[in-house]
Amino acid sequence: MRGPGFIHLHVHSAFSLLEGAVQLEKILKMAADDAQPALGLADTNNLFGALEFSEKATKKGIQPLIGVELAVDFAAAEERVSERGHVAWSGKSSVVLMAQSEEGFANLSRLVSRAYLEGENGLTRARLDWLTRESLAGMICLSGGPEGAVDMAFAQGQDANALRRLDRLADLFGDRFYIELQRHGRPQEAAVEPRLIDYAYAKGIPLVATNEPFFKSPKEYEAHDALLAIAGGTVLAQTERRKLNDQYYFKTRAEMMELFSDLPEALDSTVEIAQRVAYRPRTRGPILPKFAAGSHDTEEAVVAAEAAALRQIAVEGLDKRLEVVGIAPGKTEQEYRDRLEFELGIIEKMKFPGYFLIVADFIQWSKAHGIPVGPGRGSGAGSLVAYATTITDLDPLRYNLLFERFLNPERVSMPDFDIDFCQDRREEVIDYVQDKYGASQVAQIITFGTLQARAVLRDVGRVLQMPYGQVDRICKLVPANPADPWSIERTMKEVPQFKAMADEDETVGQLVEIAQVLEGLFRHASTHAAGIVIGDRPLQELLPLYRDPRSDMPVTQYNLKWVEPAGLVKFDFLGLKTLTTIRYAVDMVKNRGIEIDIDAIPIEDKDTYDLYARGDTYGIFQFESAGMRRALMELKPDRIEDLIAMNALYRPGPMDNIPSFINRKHGTEDVVYPHPALSEVLDETYGIIVYQEQVMQIAQLLSGYSLGEADMLRRAMGKKIKAEMDNQRIRFREGAGPNGVAEALADEIFDLLAKFANYGFNKSHAAAYAWVSYQTAYLKQHFPHEFYAASMTLDMAQTDKLSDFRREAGKKGIEVVAPCVNRSEVVFSVKQDRIHYGLSAVKGVGRAVAEHIVEVRGREPFKDLGDFARRVDPRVLNKRTLETLVNAGAFDGLVPRREVAFAAMEAVIGTAQAISHERNDGQWNMFDSGEPEPFRLPVGVPAWNSTERADRELAAIGFHLSAHPLDAYADLFEKLRVQRWSDFERAVKDGASAGRLAGTISSRNDRRTRKGTPMMILTLSDQSGTFECIAFSEQINEFGTILQPGVSVILQVGADERAEGISLRLISAEPIEGMADRVDRRLTVFTEDARALGPIGSQLRRGGNGTVSFVVIRDGGAKEYEIELPGKYNLTAEIAGGIKAVDGVTDVRFA
Structure with missing residues (x-):
């Protein structure tokens, strides 16, 4: 074979999302194996892989040709010249554009960026009027192939439009335009080819032969077809969908030369194009905005100016730190001065003063605007310059932290400050950066979601139309471990059941085979959670940009691994929930007239360390797990160094040293x-x-x-x-x-x-986070009401955590009261030493509804339901939302009977709508002094029993806040060692495999196993939350009759921890009432009226193991008389409830 013979110009990689089925490395290996001297990448509508491909191809000795298959909206222009009206957008309508020179790549990058940033109707495509000779300079154009703009028009019988498109492209590109021919054996290719050749010969335009590979070899065609079905949301059996054939694989040069042996000039054109390309994108050194110098200054002048500015800020900042905070024990002022000089020398030598100035600027702006900033994160906390410039708030000499762990003078790499901000206000900081440097110079960083093992099995199972349950069972056999993700190949080797299913079932085998081919491919583009890049010029001049549909902020088309080699510097703006919790708590404390400088609290506070020592760290940053709490109770920390060490030790590996550390x-x-x-x-x-x-x-x-x-x-x-x-x-x-x-x-x-x-572990990071933890612990110890209210506000979506916080607060005598339209705020609040449930925390209510209720309430509480109806806007809230609020207890203060309030909500909405119409029609008079028509509550509404009321409250709040059917049995559970669900759940995560639980059954779902035997799924609740338990045939036969909705039972269960949560299986069950009869219980009845003793006695039934005593309260509590009844009684929750309803009874307690 003389010469290359053929060069690929139209290759798709996995960056053609859900279309290309080959990663760049595999493409390059195939090219190298075929001794291909050059290779053209043309992914669909993007340059995601341009720099990566350029670098990796060059290292393999392959000339990279950087192109893109770009959609162009020819039809929009054509509808103005077509007499038949609008020509519909069809197919990809694309052309292939290839960068020929540096100018060409810059123009290509701008054009692709514009297609994302200015694309209309959510479509990524270029408008035809964007294509001018100037905007296309330095680019070569191929007509696009069978799914391109020209071929599609011919194939649809729009010959005139096809010819106009060809004329337009020829005019725009001149001798840089080539008519593309592909031969994959598709009928439309053969039908269109003669017309393309005729036009080329008639106009003197060169032909070029291309192969458009999407996968490696014909045997991967089936997997690629599944990928297209996944992309289109269709199934393989569907005929009306995008479908290629098995010839769209990466062909060798010999195969292509044989395929186009009749058109040698088309083959020669591929080599000619490669020879015309004289540019590839390259890596650059870091590019930063000039922070302290003029835009036209030389680089040396910029570095000198920035070094001087940083030195001045750092020296002045250190002076202030030493004055306000002081010198660490055992250190001298000279040590601080020497350390500062040492660090500044290294920073200046490595030319990084500008980086420090940029970070210090947006952090100082944040603090000046009341936005909480973390004390440090990662190795950056080891820098004294960072401490002096307020980038961090941790004295590195106080904690013996090392600057070289952050910035090593012997290994040149960019410093990297990870900055934590209050999660509610992080966006404000990013807005500031955009305003300061210009929106065009700031962008987020792209990331790519991949088809992981479980996800790709589900996707392929769907397009194969396999039963959902079968696919679900297969997927769950793949171990779910985010820290060590399992591949399908590994699962086949190490999970025998998975392999057996694939071997024994042909369809499952097909599923696994296809999924393995697609595993690891990119599924979608998204944005990095925290990374922001800032340039010294519009970023389109440095790299192509993308737009995430969920954000207005531009995004780099290169991912995190390649954005820095492209010359951009990453800044991490992280949102830390704990900082928001601290801010909320401090603000609530301020409402009491107490000012806290949370950054200046005493670090030797004994009460705070006692909190750690007793394991009271639920909700405390980094220290709340059950295992950590046990370790703290053994360690009994009494200094910040202990917390730093535990933060570092409580991780896989170092954890083994915790016993020795404690001892x-x-x-x-x-x-x-x-x-x-x-x-x-x-x-x-x-x-x-x-x-x-x-x-x-x-x-x-x-x-x-x-x-x-x-x-x-x-x-x-x-x-x-x-x-x-x-x-x-x-x-x-x-x-x-x-x-x-x-x-x-x-x-x-x-x-x-x-x-x-x-x-x-990195000590700088451990120290910074130990300090944040200490701040939360200090608040919990000294201001528990505000701490719990703030914590519950930040965890409103996690009802299990809300339940745990509420229970823990209750143990400390802090009451969490039900939501109330007259007393509650939008979020959790503290009033009169009680925590008021936030309205927006009620399920299905949402912040907008809560804000509206609080706004219209203002300073004047609602008098009744009618007043509420007349003041709210029915466009903001609806009947269902109001009913949920009723179920949560939010209207108890207006209508004590919830069932009545629930039935009234239809009328409430009707009244609100009628008044709204009057206002809109101009008939409503705000000065009308007449009394409003009275709002009438419905009558004859059937009462809800305690179970229905509790179930409705559970559905609205997620746990039982005001009362639970199990409340009456607290003494029994303690005697029988029954665990709460939330406690047992944590115990299982720490290794427990069995336990005893109590629950009220809310639903029962009878099913059959795959073998046809009966099984049952029970949904139960206790005061801490809801849980499910599975019962199989043996247990159903023995206990099935008692396992009915509404019944409260004590269960013996086995437990397993799985990826999707804790799985419970029933071992035995017994009604609580039956068990209560066999346990000694004592009921104490408090009454202020001795005449109530008779009615109380009529409620009691002899025959159980319970004893009853009366406490008669006289003279307003000044005197008490206790009377114990003789004999034993059957004591149940219903009996206790009946006694409590007797006039004169003030309280009923079990013990």
Whole structure:
């Protein structure tokens, strides 16, 4: 074969989302295997892979040709010249554009960006009037192939339009226009080809042969067809859908030369085009806005100006820090000055002052505008310059944090501050950055969601029209572990049941085979959760842009891995819920007239450490898990260093050292150091290596590493590259020898460091987050009402957490009262030492409705339902929303009987609508002094029993707030060691596999297993939440008759933790009433009227194991007389409820 013979120009990669079925690496391998000297990438409507492809192709010795298959709206222009009216948008209507030069790539990038940023009706396409000779300079154009603008018009009988399109493209591109021919064996290709050739010969336009591969080989055609069905939301059996054939694979040069042997000039054109391309996108150094210099200054002038500005801000900032906060114990002012000078020298040498100035600017703006900012995150907290410029709020000398862990002078890489902001106001900071630098110079970063094992199995199962239940069972056999995602291939090897299903069922085998081909492909584009890039010019001049349909902010077309090599610097703007919780709590405390500077609270507060020591850390940032609470109760921390260490230790790997850490703190285990000289480094962690910084310090102290070198050592140990590790071992030995460390001991310490470097934690991060945790704990300890109200506000969507917070608050004597249209605010609030349930936390109500109710209420509470109806806007709330509020108890203050209020809501909406119509018609007079027509409540409404009332409240709130059918049995559960669901759920996550629960059955679903045997799914609730339990035939036969909705039961259950949650299976069940009869119980009745004793006695039934006593209260509580009834009684919740309803009875209590 002489010469290349053929060059691919129209290749689709996986970046052609849900269309291309080959990753870039595989495409390049196939090209290299075929000795292809150049390769043209033309993904659909994007340049997502342009830089990655350019770099990787070049490394393989392949010339990258960067193009795009871009949709162009020819039809919009044609409807003005067509006598038959509008020509519909059809097919892709695309052309292939290829960058020929640097100018061409810039123009191509702008054009593709514009198609996203200015695309109409949510479509990514270029308008024809955007295509001018100037905007297309430096580009080569191919006519697009069988799904392109020209071929589609011919195929649809619109020959005139097809010819006009060809003329237009020829005019725009001149000799850079080629008519594209494809031969995949499709009828429309053969039908259109003669007309294309005729036009080419008539106009003197060159032909070019292309293959448009979407997959590797013909055997992957079926999987690709499934991918197209997934993309279109169709199924494989559907005939009216986009469908290719098995020839759209990556052909070799020989195959293409044979295919087009009759048109050698079309083959020659592919080589000619490759030769005409003289540009590829390349990586760049970091590009940042010029923060402290003029836009026309030289680079040297910019660096000098920024260095001077940073130095001034840092020196002045340190002076202020030392004045306000002071010097850390054991440190001197000179140490701070020396450290600052050292850091500034490195920052200036690495030319990063501008980066620090940019970060300091938006953080200082945030703090000036009352937006909470975290004290630090990641290794950035180790910088004194960051502390001095208020980027961080943690003194690195106070906590012995290392600057080199953040910015290593021996490894040039961009610094990376991750900044936490209050999640409610994060967007304000981003808006500020856009305003300061210009919206065109700021963008988010794209990410790509992939077809992971479970997801792709579900997608393929759908297009194969397999039963949902069958696919669901198959998917659940793939272990769900986000930290260690399982592939289908791994599941086939390690899950025998999965493999057996694939081997034994032909359809399942087909499902697995197709899914394996598609697994890992990109499914959709999205945006990075926190990353923002800021440029020194409009970003379209640096890289192509994308727009996420859910945001108005531009997004880079290169992902996080490639946006920085493109020259852009990433800034992380993270939203941290805990900062919002702290702000809410501090603001509520301020409502009481108490001002808290949360950043200046005492760090030695004994009461706060006592909270940690008793494990009272539910809701405390980083310390709320059950396992962590147990560890804290054993550790009994009494200093911030203990919290920092526990934050670092409570992770897989280091967790094994927690028992020794605790024992050594309390003196029950000797503190041992690997070498006596290391006591200086390991003293605060009792001889245990906990932090990555300690690995670095040990290398410095023992073997003479600089901290920069020690950071390189730490990184090498983390990567476990043998050759690098061997070299570092020799260096470590040689450095340790002069310090009196024998070679064997040096090796032993090196191995110990290697072990800990792999999972040791960043101390800077642990310290910053321990301080945030301490702030939340301080609030919980000293201002619990506000802490709980703030925490519940931030967790409104998680009813299990709301239930837990409410229960925990109750144990501390803090009442959480039901929502109320007259007292509640939009979110949870504190009034008169009680927490008022937020209206927007009621299920299905939403913030807009809650805000409307609070707004129209103003300072004047609603007098009754009629007043409420006359003041609300029926366009904002509807009957269903109001009924939910009734069920939640929000109208109890206006109408004590919820069933009556519920029945009245039709009339409430009617009244509201009538008044709204009067206002709109101009008939309503706000000065009318006449009394409004009285609102009449419905009569004869059947009463709700306690179970119905409780179930409705449960549905509205997510847990039982005012009362639960199980409340009357608290004493019984304690005696029988019955767990609450929320406690048992946590116990299962910590390893428990069985337990005893109580619950009221709300529903029962009888089904059949695959084998036809009966099974039952019960939905139950207790005071902490709802849960499900499965019963199989044996248990159904024995307990089925008692397992009925409305019945309260005690269950013995087995439990398993699965990816989708805790699964419970019934072992045994017994009605609570029956069990209550066999347990000694005591009922105490409080009454202010001795005449009530007779009616009370008539409610009692003898025959159980309960005892009854009366407490008669006289003289307003000044005197009490207790009378115990003789005999034993049957005591149930219904009997207690009947007694409580007797006139004169003030309370009824079980004990």
